[in-house]
Amino acid sequence: MSQDMTPGEAVPTNTEAPPAEDNPIPISGPDSAPEQEAEPEPALPPLTPQEFRIYNRLAEQMEYFHEHFRQMYTTLHTACTTNRRPAGMSLKQFIDEGLRLARYLEMHHSIEETHLYPLLGRKMPEFRATSAGAGAGAGGWGGGKKSGGGGKKRQAEECELLRQHRVIHEGMDETADYLRRCKERECELELGVLKAKMDSWGDVLLQHLDQEVRDLGAEKMRRHFTLQEMKAIPM
Template identity: 40%
Template structure:
């Protein structure tokens, strides 16, 4: 995360370390979730090129992929129902039909395809083909990675202080 000196923006005065932490709290919290998603994504992606002893078994890959889909869906549902509506009161980035929510829709379209395929593999309708998992992941990889970074940046101290007072920041959800 950025230091307090880089958090100042335009005509705003520099932040103390304590105020920076208050303004940056949501970004740090979000980064923790996003780091988990990146790690799991990378493990799945790597497993697409490996089979047998070096990589995940087919069963492990299916379970990890389904867990990833479920956790990311839950994460986005919580954001859309509980966090974004509060932030949207002052921050245009979190209003409907704006980039962050548009990215959610694109990500979910890809997640649905991946999840459907993995469920078919889990119940034996399909044999797991790692190249198919990779193809499905590549279908929404770019928007996912951009979103993970952009959302954290938007919640960072430099941006949040433009819209919220310190007292308001302390009361925001998350």
């Protein structure tokens, strides 16, 4: 017995070192390699005036419609803020203007979601209704077979523009319902009440009108479509 052992003390029998872990977890430290930053998109040669007109066509046509929507919304909202209808506009005309805005926006967004967004979404995530590859043509612009069954379904994910559509229509539908009840004389129009309803979707509408035109601008479109493809996009 060793001189250091106390009488009656148990002698340890396992003298082997503990086994090393098969797959030790690496610990990040100051010497760890930093993540690579995404490289900026390469600069493209300047467009000729004719090329710019072709690539910017959708943005210009969209802005034409959007300016009308801005003016209609601003006319209604300004009247609510100042508590005074525009000069020469009767109560009936004022209510009809609000209902007309809701009807035009409903039709405009329906056309976009049915025809324009699916077409642009084949190449541009800004207009894509679902996550990449979900329901989109595998062949890109030229079309192709849709992703078939057997694979793991990808969760649908709205793009920002479509999310804005939803927010706009939630508030706009409530506003239109209020105006219809006022028109049918179920209640009297109160500009303060109308303002509160318009405020719930107005900022998103104005943001959407600007953002959609920017996303259709020539510098974005040229990175995804050829001149011939641009000419073929209906508007």
